[in-house]
Each structure stands twice: as structure tokens, then as C-alpha cells.
Amino acid sequence: MTQHCGLVAVLGAPNAGKSTLVNALVGQKVAIVSAKAQTTRARLMGIALEGETQIILADTPGLFAPKRRLDRAMVNAAWEGAVEADAILLVVDGRKKKRDYLAPILESLKDRPERKILVLNKVDETAKEPLLVAAQDLAGDGQFSEVFFVSALTGDGVPELKTRLAALMPEGPWHYPEDQVSDASERLLACEITREQLYRQLHDELPYDSVVRPESYTTRKDGSVEIHQQIVIARDSQKGIVLGKGGTKLKAIGEAARKELADLLGTKVHLFLHVKVDERWSEDKEIYEELGLDWVR
Numbered sequence: 001m002t003q004h005c006g007l008v009a010v011l012g013a014p015n016a017g018k019s020t021l022v023n024a025l026v027g028q029k030v031a032i033v034s035a036k037a038q039t040t041r042a043r044l045m046g047i048a049l050e051g052e053t054q055i056i057l058a059d060t061p062g063l064f065a066p067k068r069r070l071d072r073a074m075v076n077a078a079w080e081g082a083v084e085a086d087a088i089l090l091v092v093d094g095r096k097k098k099r100d101y102l103a104p105i106l107e108s109l110k111d112r113p114e115r116k117i118l119v120l121n122k123v124d125e126t127a128k129e130p131l132l133v134a135a136q137d138l139a140g141d142g143q144f145s146e147v148f149f150v151s152a153l154t155g156d157g158v159p160e161l162k163t164r165l166a167a168l169m170p171e172g173p174w175h176y177p178e179d180q181v182s183d184a185s186e187r188l189l190a191c192e193i194t195r196e197q198l199y200r201q202l203h204d205e206l207p208y209d210s211v212v213r214p215e216s217y218t219t220r221k222d223g224s225v226e227i228h229q230q231i232v233i234a235r236d237s238q239k240g241i242v243l244g245k246g247g248t249k250l251k252a253i254g255e256a257a258r259k260e261l262a263d264l265l266g267t268k269v270h271l272f273l274h275v276k277v278d279e280r281w282s283e284d285k286e287i288y289e290e291l292g293l294d295w296v297r
């Protein structure tokens with residue numbers, strides 16, 4: 001059978017469930033998910049397989065009005081992900097009754113020539129009637145060729161969406177080997193996993209101006225992996241939050257991240273986390289490059 005391969009850009013407001021959807025389509029965790037808005041910083045790709053078709057998913061940062069430089073870089077990355085895609089998915093939180101916040105996204109999508117598919121997510125927590133109203137409301141202007149109702153969380157409707165996306169992918173050789181699920185290097189993916197644990201375990205206490213950087217990533221003789229990472233925060237006063245009493249918080253974060261990494265990499269993992277205070281990290285070009293973001297003024 002001939003191979004098919006194409007790019008799908010996944011767009012949507014922060015917290016719509018884009019990362020969860022990409023993970024569900026890939027069938028394995030590739031993008032980090034958290035209840036906090038704007039979790040997705042780097043442009044991670046998920047790679048889904050359906051028969052002879054490879055679907056490359058650009059999991060883009062949520063689109064929102066950018067103020068800080070980091071935010072502007074994220075929005076730029078989001079649009080980059082959508083350029084010349086074979087399909088654009090707009091993921092919308094179906095539970096939300098108010099939809100004005102989507103107006104700028106809908107407006108900017110108007111000029112895009114790609115096929116656009118509306119995905120109303122979180123159907124597990126939404127009644128049918130309001131979902132239909134939302135679909136009519138958003139797809140009424142004819143901009144979307146199709147509407148899918150899914151729950152990225154439970155997987156409801158996801159296989160149907162995946163089948164449809166596969167059918168839209170053009171003929172062509174696969175871009176990635178069969179067993180690859182993400183184009184993020186393992187180093188970077190490992191940082192994302194630590195960052196997710198930071199979010200999970202510190203909740204609202206975690207300062208937004210923090211970042212996890214890779215220091216080193218080596219395979220030991222016995223096949224296990226030794227990973228060193230730096231948690232960079234902007235203020236000395238934030239150190240206590242990350243470390244916790246007697247360092248217990250950081251230990252728990254490292255332990256959870258290590259377990260998950262071992263699971264993902266299928267080998268024993270030694271994870272070392274170092275906390276560093278750097279007031280000016282958000283002005284550091286190198287950090288942006290590391291995270292796969294463009295430096296924008």
C-alpha cells in the first residue's frame with residue numbers, strides 16, 4: 001500500500017485541551033498537560049499512525065493576546081505551526097457558553113487556505129443541546145468543512161477524528177520512523193516532564209517565570225540514563241517554594257518525573273534537579289532557542 005503523510009496544525013485557546021487531544025490521537029503521551037493555561041511553550045509535534053498514514057500534529061501554544069516577550073514568542077510559534085498544514089484543527093472547550101474570546105482566532109483563520117476542522121472538546125462534561133448550539137454558532141459562517149464532537153480525556157470521538165484526518169493526508173513517504181512519536185529530542189521531552197510535575201505539585205504557587213533547562217543527558221554503561229536539569233526561577237524568594245521543607249518538595253517532584261521518564265524511555269533513569277535563581281532568564285536568548293522558540297522583540 002502507498003504511504004500517506006501530512007501535517008495537522010492544532011490551534012485553540014489556552015486550556016481548550018489541545019495537548020490532551022494530541023496525546024489521545026498519538027495514543028501515548030507526547031505533549032504535557034496541565035490544568036494551568038498556557039502550559040504549552042515549545043512547539044511539540046506528536047506523530048500519529050493510522051494504517052499506512054502518518055499524521056504529524058503540531059501541538060501549538062494557545063493563542064491569546066501577547067504582552068510579555070515569552071508570550072509573543074509562543075504566539076509566533078503557534079502560527080508557524082499552522083503554516084502550510086494539510087489541515088487545521090481548531091479545538092474549542094465545548095463547556096464554555098461564551099465564545100467571544102474566539103472572535104480574533106476565527107477572524108485570523110479566515111485568510112488561511114487550509115481545510116479547517118472544528119473540534120468541540122470536553123463532551124464528557126457538556127450536554128448535547130449546548131454543544132449543538134456551539135457548533136452552529138462557530139461553523140455557521142461556512143469556514144469549517146467539518147465539526148467533530150470529542151472528549152480528548154475519555155477518547156470519545158477520537159478514533160473517528162483520527163480516521164478522518166488520515167483520509168485527508170496526501171500521498172507521500174513518512175517523515176519519521178515508525179516507532180517515533182515525537183520530534184522533540186528526548187532531552188527536551190525530559191524537561192517537559194519535570195515541568196509538568198512542577199505544575200502538578202506546586203499548583204498555583206509555581207511562579208510563571210520559571211523554566212526547566214537541560215544540562216546533560218547521558219546513557220550509562222548499564223543502559224540506564226543519567227539526566228541533569230536546571231530549574232530556573234526569577235527570584236530568590238521563590239526558592240523555598242520549589243524546594244519545600246527540607247527539600248521534600250523538590251525530592252517529590254524529581255521522584256515523580258523520574259518514574260514517568262523511566263516508563264517512557266523503558267530504562268532506569270537517574271534524574272538530578274538543580275535549582276538556580278536567575279533574575280534575567282526571560283531575557284536570555286539561549287533559553288528560548290533551547291525551548292524551540294524564536295527570539296522576538
Ligand SMILES: Nc1nc2c(ncn2[C@@H]2O[C@H](COP(=O)(O)OP(=O)(O)OP(=O)(O)O)[C@@H](O)[C@H]2O)c(=O)[nH]1
Binds near residue numbers: 062152154
Ligand atoms: N473534562 C474534560 N477535560 C479535558 C478534556 N480535554 C482536556 N481536558 C482538561 O483540560 C485541561 C487543559 O488541557 P490541555 O490539553 O493542557 O489544554 P491545552 O489546550 O493544550 O492548553 P495550553 O497548553 O494552555 O494551550 C486539563 O486539565 C485537561 O485534563 C476533555 O475532553 N474533557
